[in-house]
Amino acid sequence: MSFDSRRLLLALLLTVLATHALAAVPAHDSSPASSPDPALIGVRALMAGDSATARTYFSAALSRDAYRAIAVAGLAAVHLANGEVEPAVSSLLAATRLAPDQAWPDACLGAAYLQRGDWREATDALRKALTRRPAWAAARSRLAFALLRQGLPAPAADNAHTAANFGDAAFAPFVEAAALLQMGDNAGAVKLACATMPCSPTDGSAPTLFRTPLIAALEAPAQRPVVSTPPPTPTTSSSQPGLRITFPRDGATVEGAVEIRLTSEVTFAYSALYVDDQFLAVSNLAHPQESWDTTHWSDGAHRLRADAYDDSGREISRQDITVVVRNRDRTGDAAQTARDAGLGRALAEWCMPSLAPWDVYLLRSRAARAAGDGALALEAAEAGFAYWPWQAPLRAELQRTNADLGIGLDRPAEIHVLPPGRMVAVTFDDGPHPRLTPWLLDVLARRGITATFFLVGKQAAEYPDLVRAIVARGHEIGSHSQTHNDLSRMSRLDVERELVESRLRLAQASGRQVMLFRPPGGNYSDDVRDVATNLGFRTVFWTSDIAAYAGIPPDRIVRGMLHDLKNGGILLLHNGEDETPQVVEDLLDRLQATGYRLGPVSKLLGIDSPYLTLTGAGVSRP
Numbered sequence: 055m056s057f058d059s060r061r062l063l064l065a066l067l068l069t070v071l072a073t074h075a076l077a078a079v080p081a082h083d084s085s086p087a088s089s090p091d092p093a094l095i096g097v098r099a100l101m102a103g104d105s106a107t108a109r110t111y112f113s114a115a116l117s118r119d120a121y122r123a124i125a126v127a128g129l130a131a132v133h134l135a136n137g138e139v140e141p142a143v144s145s146l147l148a149a150t151r152l153a154p155d156q157a158w159p160d161a162c163l164g165a166a167y168l169q170r171g172d173w174r175e176a177t178d179a180l181r182k183a184l185t186r187r188p189a190w191a192a193a194r195s196r197l198a199f200a201l202l203r204q205g206l207p208a209p210a211a212d213n214a215h216t217a218a219n220f221g222d223a224a225f226a227p228f229v230e231a232a233a234l235l236q237m238g239d240n241a242g243a244v245k246l247a248c249a250t251m252p253c254s255p256t257d258g259s260a261p262t263l264f265r266t267p268l269i270a271a272l273e274a275p276a277q278r279p280v281v282s283t284p285p286p287t288p289t290t291s292s293s294q295p296g297l298r299i300t301f302p303r304d305g306a307t308v309e310g311a312v313e314i315r316l317t318s319e320v321t322f323a324y325s326a327l328y329v330d331d332q333f334l335a336v337s338n339l340a341h342p343q344e345s346w347d348t349t350h351w352s353d354g355a356h357r358l359r360a361d362a363y364d365d366s367g368r369e370i371s372r373q374d375i376t377v378v379v380r381n382r383d384r385t386g387d388a389a390q391t392a393r394d395a396g397l398g399r400a401l402a403e404w405c406m407p408s409l410a411p412w413d414v415y416l417l418r419s420r421a422a423r424a425a426g427d428g429a430l431a432l433e434a435a436e437a438g439f440a441y442w443p444w445q446a447p448l449r450a451e452l453q454r455t456n457a458d459l460g461i462g463l464d465r466p467a468e469i470h471v472l473p474p475g476r477m478v479a480v481t482f483d484d485g486p487h488p489r490l491t492p493w494l495l496d497v498l499a500r501r502g503i504t505a506t507f508f509l510v511g512k513q514a515a516e517y518p519d520l521v522r523a524i525v526a527r528g529h530e531i532g533s534h535s536q537t538h539n540d541l542s543r544m545s546r547l548d549v550e551r552e553l554v555e556s557r558l559r560l561a562q563a564s565g566r567q568v569m570l571f572r573p574p575g576g577n578y579s580d581d582v583r584d585v586a587t588n589l590g591f592r593t594v595f596w597t598s599d600i601a602a603y604a605g606i607p608p609d610r611i612v613r614g615m616l617h618d619l620k621n622g623g624i625l626l627l628h629n630g631e632d633e634t635p636q637v638v639e640d641l642l643d644r645l646q647a648t649g650y651r652l653g654p655v656s657k658l659l660g661i662d663s664p665y666l667t668l669t670g671a672g673v674s675r676p
């Protein structure tokens with residue numbers, strides 16, 4: 055390397071280092087004017103999945119203003135992210151008191167209750183949020199979910215429907231579908247469960263805190279319908295005669311030092327005052343008057359309670375009221391409140407559960423089965439299992455669907471040779487191939503020959519047009535696995551996935567549910583045989599394989615293969631890069647000239663169709 059090029063490299067390196075140093079400076083530092091808001095940075099960090107940084111910034115926000123609800127809620131969200139639900143709930147209860155006129159603290163609280171599995175508490179909190187912000191789609195769809203979990207499908211469906219109308223397309227339609235399914239509206243459930251695009255397995259990047267199993271709502275034993283409680287009203291004044299707080303009034307806003315005045319229609323020995331259950335004062339006067347310095351308390355709602363006791367210390371009367379403390383300048387800063395409301399909504403939505411994406415497939419398959427749509431049920435079950443084979447409920451759902459449709463075979467079906475007769479089945483493995491397949495289709499068309507194409511699912515998904523072209527030219531297709539790997543060296547679950555996914559991809563490309571199967575490389579095992587049987591596949595072997603003639607001159611290959619193909623032979627050629635293109639025309643011409651009947655496997659075997667025909671009732675087997 056010359057001196058100049060080394061200098062050039064060094065300069066480049068320095069430039070790269072400088073660029074990195076700049077990139078490391080957080081974007082907020084470059085914002086002009088005011089100093090960055092630590093609560094904003096905290097929310098951003100949380101959504102980026104960095105809860106440690108979020109905790110630092112929310113704490114910093116609290117050290118500037120100990121009564122800022124968004125910072126309190128932010129720390130609660132950090133707890134939630136770490137799976138610490140209890141401290142999160144108590145912090146969020148505090149946040150609801152700090153910002154009593156906002157919808158988002160209650161929505162955050164509702165989300166925390168959902169995470170804890172407290173459906174009724176969640177219902178109450180979300181309802182409170184919705185009274186302040188009725189069009190909040192994300193909160194309403196979670197309310198619907200909480201209702202569904204309580205065994206209340208009708209109000210769940212109502213709320214989910216409203217949430218969907220308000221724009222929640224990711225959660226609400228599926229909750230509504232589940233609710234309809236529970237209510238026996240199977241057609242309605244299918245329509246909804248299929249109306250929205252499925253969550254793709256890559257949706258894991260969505261900034262959601264936790265996933266809730268929607269399907270569990272369907273599996274829960276039918277609970278006795280719980281009469282859901284209306285949202286609690288903040289006023290709890292008693293109509294019984296007794297001790298009363300005459301000032302301040304219930305719901306009043308107070309500041310500074312407040313003279314709390316009590317009166318009583320009954321005789322009592324002494325009275326006590328509490329703020330949020332903390333003792334404030336005791337008195338033996340008939341009309342007590344106590345001073346409460348609200349500046350020592352956080353801004354927001356507080357509960358003021360007066361108890362009266364008799365001589366023996368027995369409580370004879372109690373009253374509760376709610377007052378809102380407003381001392382800080384911040385509470386007058388409308389812009390700050392609006393900014394915090396925006397942050398709070400983002401925070402609340404981040405805390406809310408999202409659907410486990412596989413649940414959508416489970417829901418679809420179940421709804422379709424209930425509605426008697428076998429093809430749709432199978433597609434949903436296969437797609438779910440192909441994406442998440444390790445999710446046991448998806449495998450169970452696929453097995454149920456296969457059983458319902460009667461897809462599995464009682465015993466293995468293996469085709470090694472055709473029945474006696476002057477015929478040869480022509481098969482091509484390893485397609486579709488972008489260059490070779492169209493050429494092969496022309497070669498076959500010129501000779502009026504149809505054949506069986508054992509296709510690789512992965513390639514079928516890449517070239518669905520070629521799959522359709524093969525079928526359109528009158529050929530039949532079968533599965534040659536999903537990835538063309540050695541199935542005999544795979545776990546049983548992986549073999550299942552290979553066969554299921556290839557059937558799915560071929561169906562998605564061609565609309566046909568394949569039933570013929572050829573193991574890649576001929577690698578076969580007890581597991582492969584079992585899986586193929588359970589999935590209703592007939593395994594097709596061969597009597598002459600071009601792969602056995604690798605590296606041999608074409609004329610000798612043709613001679614060898616003609617010799618292999620005695621009566622009832624099954625010819626194996628490829629769509630891949632081997633000698634097939636050099637010999638296929640000569641071979642087919644000679645077979646035809648010798649009077650062989652050439653065709654696809656199922657036709658020569660006398661099978662009506664190489665595909666599963668799924669009707670509403672199940673599969674009609676040829």
Ligand SMILES: [Zn+2]
Pocket residue numbers: 483484534538574575
């Ligand atoms: Zn192959």
